[in-house]
Amino acid sequence: MNVAPHRFLGFAFACADLLVEVDSHDRITFAVGAAATLTGTSEVALVGRSWRDFVHPADCALVEALFAGLEDGARQGPVLARLADNDGASARAFALSACRLPQNGGVVSCAMTRAAPAAGAATDGLLDRAAFETVTRSLVEAARSAGQELELAFLEMDGFSKASRGLAPDTAKALQTRLHGALRAQSHGGAAAADLGDDRFALVRNSGESAEALTTRLTRLIALTAEIGDVRIAARSLALDGEVAPSKVVRAIRYAMDDFLREGMNGAPLATLTDAVEESVRHTLEKANALGSVVAKREFNLVYQPVVALATGELHHHEVLVRFGDNASPFPMIRMAEELDLIEGLDLAILDKACAEMTRDPALSLAVNVSGRSIVSPTFMDGVQHILKGKKAIKPRLMFEITESAAIDDLALADRNIQALRTDGSQVCLDDFGAGAASLAYLQQLRLDVVKIDGRYIRELQHGGRESNFIRQLVRMCQELSVRTLAEMVETHQAAEAVRAAGVDYAQGWHYGAAAATPQPPVNHMAAARRVGAKDSWG
Numbered sequence: 001m002n003v004a005p006h007r008f009l010g011f012a013f014a015c016a017d018l019l020v021e022v023d024s025h026d027r028i029t030f031a032v033g034a035a036a037t038l039t040g041t042s043e044v045a046l047v048g049r050s051w052r053d054f055v056h057p058a059d060c061a062l063v064e065a066l067f068a069g070l071e072d073g074a075r076q077g078p079v080l081a082r083l084a085d086n087d088g089a090s091a092r093a094f095a096l097s098a099c100r101l102p103q104n105g106g107v108v109s110c111a112m113t114r115a116a117p118a119a120g121a122a123t124d125g126l127l128d129r130a131a132f133e134t135v136t137r138s139l140v141e142a143a144r145s146a147g148q149e150l151e152l153a154f155l156e157m158d159g160f161s162k163a164s165r166g167l168a169p170d171t172a173k174a175l176q177t178r179l180h181g182a183l184r185a186q187s188h189g190g191a192a193a194a195d196l197g198d199d200r201f202a203l204v205r206n207s208g209e210s211a212e213a214l215t216t217r218l219t220r221l222i223a224l225t226a227e228i229g230d231v232r233i234a235a236r237s238l239a240l241d242g243e244v245a246p247s248k249v250v251r252a253i254r255y256a257m258d259d260f261l262r263e264g265m266n267g268a269p270l271a272t273l274t275d276a277v278e279e280s281v282r283h284t285l286e287k288a289n290a291l292g293s294v295v296a297k298r299e300f301n302l303v304y305q306p307v308v309a310l311a312t313g314e315l316h317h318h319e320v321l322v323r324f325g326d327n328a329s330p331f332p333m334i335r336m337a338e339e340l341d342l343i344e345g346l347d348l349a350i351l352d353k354a355c356a357e358m359t360r361d362p363a364l365s366l367a368v369n370v371s372g373r374s375i376v377s378p379t380f381m382d383g384v385q386h387i388l389k390g391k392k393a394i395k396p397r398l399m400f401e402i403t404e405s406a407a408i409d410d411l412a413l414a415d416r417n418i419q420a421l422r423t424d425g426s427q428v429c430l431d432d433f434g435a436g437a438a439s440l441a442y443l444q445q446l447r448l449d450v451v452k453i454d455g456r457y458i459r460e461l462q463h464g465g466r467e468s469n470f471i472r473q474l475v476r477m478c479q480e481l482s483v484r485t486l487a488e489m490v491e492t493h494q495a496a497e498a499v500r501a502a503g504v505d506y507a508q509g510w511h512y513g514a515a516a517a518t519p520q521p522p523v524n525h526m527a528a529a530r531r532v533g534a535k536d537s538w539g
Helices: 005-013 035-039 057-068 129-146 160-165 169-186 211-222 246-266 273-296 331-339 343-360 378-388 411-423 439-445 455-461 465-480 493-501
Strands: 018-022 028-033 075-082 093-100 108-115 150-158 193-197 200-206 232-239 301-309 314-323 366-370 398-402 427-433 450-453 484-487 506-508
Touching: 018 035, 028 035, 035 108, 057 075, 057 093, 057 169, 057 211, 075 169, 129 150, 129 193, 129 200, 129 246, 150 169, 150 211, 150 246, 160 169, 169 193, 169 200, 169 211, 193 246, 200 246, 211 232, 232 246, 232 273, 246 273, 273 331, 273 343, 301 343, 314 343, 331 343, 343 366, 343 378, 343 398, 366 427, 378 411, 398 411, 411 427, 411 439, 427 439, 450 455, 450 465, 455 465, 455 493, 465 484, 493 506
Parallel strands: 314 366, 366 398, 398 427, 427 450, 450 484, 484 506
Antiparallel strands: 018 028, 018 108, 075 093, 093 108, 150 200, 150 232, 193 200, 301 314, 301 506
């Protein structure tokens, strides 16, 4: 059947606002359509100019990689890119599809359509992990509705960072720009590629192409062999299948990325999201069992950091801190305990160990941390009563520090439980005040004995300015509420003098002593240290 050329043009306009052709020198050789509306320039004025004049500088590498990756007779796109005004700052966007027909002498045929900028897309380069998770979830949901098949591709570029450091700065920057553009061009819509760190990357793309074909194309697009040929690219993919419940999509994606970052290409590949969900559940159960064993067997150590009364310079009490295994930071383990709903058991186990130490040493006063999740738990409160039963001499020497690592959902219930602890003879402190947005609400609604000021304010206090004013106002407000204040991370003599001048009641930090395996007296205090007994420990 003989079809007139204008019919082909009509079919093209049915899905595009502007049709252009670009030659091998990046010049526009043909343009027809709504050029003025889309680019602000007439069709005639477009011809002879470079396509780069009309594309946002941050998206030029994307378009360049799209063109360079075209195989004869193949179509690429659509990808979203931004248009540039004369100042290059416009946020207007367009969807670009391109193909290179063998009979057209290497000319690239492009179809451009007005579009909104991609939600969550990186403004310059690749997405970070958090944004990539959000974008991937949205793409999975959209693909299900459209019956589209997508996959999550993981790429490892072993040696890329090391080799880049050996290049001249301008060359290294140009190489990184090509890398970002190439990865975006291979991703769905040009806006679904992420840098995961350590020479590892991820992107969402259409299914159907092998991992080997992807790595071959990327090697060519980035021109690795010309500059740093010893870099090895490896890829594997995971089908974003539609069998996973929407509520579990992010969990599956997160697990797959964690597995890739942990094992690289050496791990057993996951084929589908369903596999990732199953592995995530199994891995979570393993972690829960392992952490449960640590708690049950008390396989952790306590260390003690002195807290000084600033009015006298004497020891007031020690804060109990927990350490696991290799003595690394306990924060990841505590966060995991909260996520796995095991934090109550850990909090109670630490309390139990601390009470045993106070039983052995009648002059020892300790503060133990309690998660915001535990303080609203009836099970936790029952456990506290069980541990403290018959230990009347310990209660006046015990302080509970409520941490903000997990938000308190029910402040009214938390306050009832706090008052129960206070009525029973113990003290309650709000830890890390100022670190979270909810701190002021906590202070308004919780009746407390002590507020611990977050260390970031203490570090800057000695320099005056806003931090100094904030702490003075906080101290004044707490004094009006009959609440004492404690400054953490006091590391220098200047900081110690600044918090004392601000009216803070207590202080802890390296200036007075680091956490130790056994309770130690403070150093750098005004008077000779004495151990404070139960009779006047919280005076």
